[in-house]
Amino acid sequence: MEIIKTITVHPKDYLTSQELAEIDHEISIMETREAAGIEALKVVQAHRGWISDESLHVIATYLRMSSAELEGVATFYNLIYRQPVGKYVIHLCDSVSCHLTGYQQVLNAIVQHLNIGYGQTTEDNLFTLLSNVCLGGCDKAPVMMIGKQHYEHLTPEKAVEIITALQNQNQNENVEVEL
């Protein structure tokens, strides 16, 4: 007797009860079920750090929408991560104002300091570097965002300083960062 493996897991077997409760809440305040797509992705990402293919399929099933459509949502928003990311995700603005005020030098400094390029994560799983089109701080350009914090008026030195501070903070806490 063999169970068929192609059947996708049931959402209730995959999502935790807390995740389900949070998603159910979002569904209850939306006009249609699939409108809860973004929020559901955010919920699962908050718990698991990123959205895996499996998470995507399960959320789509739960919201009764196609995974193609949910993928469209997930990849549209750059705060939804479809790959594992480090503890800190650096969103560096590469739009016009920042470009005019020294973005390239800031980028070079970060890349050199962390030894990663865009879309990559440091070996210690602490930092992921991503670009971002305008963080809305054009008057304080260049700008980057780490977590919920914006860092403005960046210079190459200042950017490295900020990152080093986070690195030190983590060493002190001596936290093991795992994926």
Next chain:
Amino acid sequence: MSDDNNTPNTVTVYIDDQPYQVSTDDNLLAGVLSQKLNLPYFCWHPSMGSVGACRQCAVTQYQDENDQRGRLVMACTTPVTDGMRISLKDSQSETFREQVISAMMTNHPHDCPVCAEGGECHLQDMTVMTGHSTREYKGDKRTFVNQNLGEFVGHEMNRCITCYRCVRYYKDYAGGTDFGVYGTSNKVCFGRQEEGQLESEFSGNLIEVCPTGVFTNKLFSAHYTRKWDLQSAPSICSFCSVGCNTSVGERYGSVRRVMNRYNYDINGYFLCDKGRFGIGFVNGLTRIRKTKGISPQFPNKLSRLDVSKALVHFKGKHFIGVGSARASFEANYYLQQLVGKKQFSLGYSHNEMVFAEQHQQFLKHHKAPSLAEIEQSDFVLIIDEDITQIAPRIALSVRQALRNASIEQAEKLGVPSWQDSAVRTIGGNTLSPLYLLQSKATKLDDVAEAVILQKTQDTIELLHLFTTLLQNNHELSKLSDDNVSLLNKLLAAKKPLIVGGWSHQSSALFSATIEFIAVLSKAKHTLRACLLPPEANSIGQLALMDENSLSIEQVLYKVMDTEDEIDGLILLENDFAVLNDAQLNCLKETDKTIICLDHSDNQITALADIIFPAAPITESDGHLVNYQGQIQAFYQVHPSVLPVQESWRWLSLIAKAIYPKHALAQEVDSLAELHQLFFQQDANWPLNTAANANDAKAIKAIAREPHRASGRTAKMANISVHEAKVSQSTDNYRFSMEGGDLNHATEMPFTWSPGWNSNQSIHQFQRKVAGQLTHQANAQFIDFTDIKRVIEPRTPLSEHQQCFYPQIPWHRSGLQSSLNPEFALLHQVNKVFMSSTEIAKRQLMENHWVSLELTAACTGEKRQYIAQLLLDEKLTGDLIYGDIDQLPDRIYSEVSVSIASAQQVESYQNRCQQLRQKANQDKALILEKLKVQDAYIPIRLVSGGLDNA
């Protein structure tokens, strides 16, 4: 969009100071194009409307004649208003349009030489049209990883210009769920969430919808020729009863591809995948290319004399003729005339004859709606038919009909129907009501207001109940809520549509449907109804049916009966798929002569004493009759290689040998001659081509090749260095680059117009964009009013015996489908669906493998299958349905289901693996053979029959 072509809603628009009469029913871009003026565009599509995404269609609009500056507007999102003044030629809009292309080109790979779209690419055309001729961008280009989208559609994402047409077509228009758009800003890509076969039955239209080479035809690419080198002919899809118009292209004597051929009333701009990708059957490995049972005097050159010598001893003998619904209308008629009506069978079983006759009667009183008319409906009821599988293009039209509710909502707010994104936003999930009365899940379920899943028997009873209610105005107490709202909405609708058909092979269902429609149409004059037969020429067969027509059972009886003076059978392109094993054995054992005319090997040709290789549709001239009774012509794409020739040519040789005294025993060299001969003998023969012959002469025969075709003298150089004479065709199209103007063709072999190399050139040939063709011939319909027939009612197969409903996907029906190895690869795994109660009752478990034993009602034959057992939550009771590969389409009266052993599952999986391997090997083999054949192009001087060089 309005269905009226001579719309009175025209106003004067000044385009570059010239006045034009432009319709206000459509947007300004459509209006400009309708004037046959050139204005580039990408995201707008004549049947999908405007979204204003690409900014390519910019024009300058002026306030009045004094306004010198004007302002840029997007023509596709601008309504047409009286007296408006625009310019296409001013430098402001010209520069803007050039810059739009220029921006798109920064990421385009410029790989036209290796792109299958090259030479018929809308992007190439628009680039030239805007005058963008130099590459200035020096930076990097973004690159994507492409996906394997399955057997048919290629994916080359780097060529994308982000017009969004593909996703709007696939998702919004065709209702596909496995396609989307991903990413943002400069990195947007289109495709599936993960690699895999595209699931929509209409995926092939992506190839024509995408203005670039992102989506291309994989089968065409594998054996490729540029459009300008293709020789094409107008043809008709031979896969189902819809009769979509196609343009089939060939090079070096082998068919390469099928493209949509615009027909306002039927297929419009779209085909289904079966019609587009199924044409490979003409290149199949089992094509019959030699005669059997006839020895030619000179090997390799069969002559008419050889044929008459071989047949002479049959002179005066009695043959039964069996026609078929995949053979041409002419060939069926010819055979019927030769053997005589009393010795002719349409190829229908007893049971089929009963509802075939009802259908014939029905067509006398009810004109079936065209697809364009179906799209106007505001209520649809489908009675136990999976139309997405049996007549796919109609399902696509039904999906459009369901949008009428939101179009109406938008219209109330003053938003015209062509404002696609606005209409969709206003409409939200609003759909016009679709009710499905059915015995298995179908693809339309997700857009239905209610799916009433029940056994056919229950549907029959329900229809009777509906009919009585309508007749006697009883209150609706006996009905469930769904059924009450069904009736109420049906009665309230302005343009309701009912669809039924033959699939269940149930005369009781058929007559219940007809009765219901008859009673209802008295109350509702706007009711439209269409009944779908299974094959391309089924309705053509109905036209030949009369009280003498034999059923298959009668034919077999006569063959078996030693008393009967029947000497043999002539089978016209009929593989007798309806026969059960016992009946087939009868034929195996008979010593009577079996003469077959067919294009590919099958179970009957295996038994034949004499085989005549018949030309398939791409090598034939003839007609097919679609579900409405519309008679449509198809033409040879290339001359057949002798001795392969059209069935009607073989029949004329058979006539001269076996029936020399028959009035139709005459040499005919062209279809026109054949028609004339028929007409002389039978004033009711509907196709009197002689009457049109004068018009035809006035118009120079149209060239099948574009005037840019290359290699005319070189392509045969390995055979002869002399320039071969082009073969002379026997119809109104030439096997040549030279001929009459495409502009005059009522049926165009291909579409092309200066500056418009892609299929989008079609608007140069329409009266107005998305309207009738300028030279549209009047559609001709079979006139059923003169046909008399009374079939004595026979005991029909009892529907209540049926307990298993096979799902038959589009890619698994009929001989021609089975000849495409790609189609075999589409089957994933056997599946059977039950209700939870049934699963419990049978002590099974969902999501497990089961072994299924099915007993055919008619013969008691038992067959065993392994399948996955799945739960269908909509199911109640003991209704079981499923998709089982290689399951003959019969009524199954018994199903026993047990859990499958690991061993059974393993051997099933091995078998599937082997089938897949075989299909892949066949695919490779066919391709290899075609490529070898490319080097030896047959030269034929005349495309007539035997002895015609």
